[in-house]
Amino acid sequence: MKQIDDLYSKGDVQSGDTKYFTDKELSIPFTGMVSDASNGHTNSIFELKEGLKDGIEKVFHEDSDLLEQVSEYKKNLQFGVSKEYDEQGELVHVSVVWNNKYLKTLTLSEQNVIERDEDYDLSQENYPERIVQLLKLTDHELIDYSF
Known part of the structure; x- marks a missing residue:
């Protein structure tokens, strides 16, 4: 490295x-x-x-070795899944991102979805197949997504 x-x-x-x-x-x-x-x-x-x-x-995170965020990139742009964690290491957000634009974000508390934000229209935009597949994942599948 x-x-x-x-x-x-x-x-x-x-x-x-x-x-x-x-x-x-x-x-x-x-x-x-x-x-x-x-x-x-x-x-x-x-x-x-x-x-x-x-x-x-x-x-x-600044003050620990715990993850703050894990994201997939393609040619310097977030492209795929992004997961964000709090200071205790608990998953708090899971997103599908395309060219740095957050298309779908799940906000979690104790592994339960408490908010869903979606900013996409599969019929209007020509998304790459990988992004379409990720957007079609259930909440549970997206939360359990492995990098």
Whole structure:
């Protein structure tokens, strides 16, 4: 696993338009696992393919090693399922995300759905097949989704 400080980047981290490289000339995009750590604490671990986030990203709470969020990425954009956890490690949100847009979000309390937010129309938008499959999952299947 490569440390983020050992890589070179081009683009804007805030906009998500960042590409990571192994060389100062920014000519060799990095592919592999990356760890972003500071002061002995791992902030996040993520996969890069050809310099772009592509695969799973795990973000950890500031004051512990517990997960804060696990998300799927494709070419620097959230694409798939995202799960968010509270400071005790309890699952509080499960979402289906397409190109950083949250299409369906379940809010949970003690593993029970207490709120559902849906912002999609399968008949109006041409979603990728993978996103359509995820949107069709039952609440229970989405909660139990494994990365």
